[in-house]
Amino acid sequence: MTIPARYCRMFNVPAPLVRFLRAETAAMSIEAAIMLPIMMIMYIGAFSYFDAYRREAVITKATYAIGDLLSREEGTVTAVDFEGLHDLYETITFSEGATRLRFSEIRRVSGSLEVVWSYGTDGSTQLTTATLGSVAAQVPTLLDNERIVVVESFNDYEPAFNVGLFARTQMRFVPTRQRYAARLDYDASVPAPS
Structure with a gap:
């Protein structure tokens, strides 16, 4: 940065300060010491x-x-199938032990929504007709007696560095209509694997 001579004379700037401001030489180590921490923070x-x-x-x-896999299912599903889908989900997301899934079938009866069945993995609470109000706004418009399968995922996320992001649970709500059958048949009598 060079300062025109007329400004130096006009403001009566001392000569050593003018030489310092006009100098274009610098020490690379000092520049690196100033810029490296800034670059690391940005990175x-x-x-x-x-x-x-x-x-x-x-x-x-x-x-x-996972929702798409369930939408193509034509047979009966059990807790074993849901636990297997949960294992697949953890493999896809590279998040062992930090996830929970909840599978539910919802239908419309006489103008109101009702939960037909629900299953939660890893201690996830089951969805009931009484607790359906918390997610009812996310359910698409259904005809009377129409059913959908809902897959909800809950992922605990903790950022690697404290840069304004906070630890939180990332939630997803995916409603899916069955492709090849009118409904997804769930057999609750088969226990979950231990």
């Missing part, structure tokens, strides 16, 4: 935000994939 921040967005995208796609 860590960018990494943390990219990781959070990547994780959001992965869990969204995995939840839709």
Whole structure:
């Protein structure tokens, strides 16, 4: 940065200060010592935000994939099947032990919604008709006696670095209509594997 001579004379700037301001020589180590921490902070921040967005995208796609698998099922499903889908979900999302899934079938009867059955993995609470109000706004419009299967995923997320992101539970709600059958048959008599 050079300062025109007329400004130096006009403001009566001392000669040593003018020489300092006009100098274009510098020590690379000092510049690096100033810029390296700034660059590292920017890199860590960018990494943390990219990781959070990547994780959001992965869990969204995995939840839709599990919902799509269930929509193609023509036979009877059991707790063993749901636990297997949960294992598949953890494999897809690379998140061992930090996830829970809840599978539910919802139908419309006489203008109101009702839960036909529900199953939660890893201690996830089951959805009931009484607790359906918390997610009713996310249920698509259904005809009378029409059914949908809902897959809900709950993922505990903790950012690698503290850059303004907070630990939270990422939730996804995916309603899916059956493709080849009118409803998904669930046999609750088969116990979950221990």
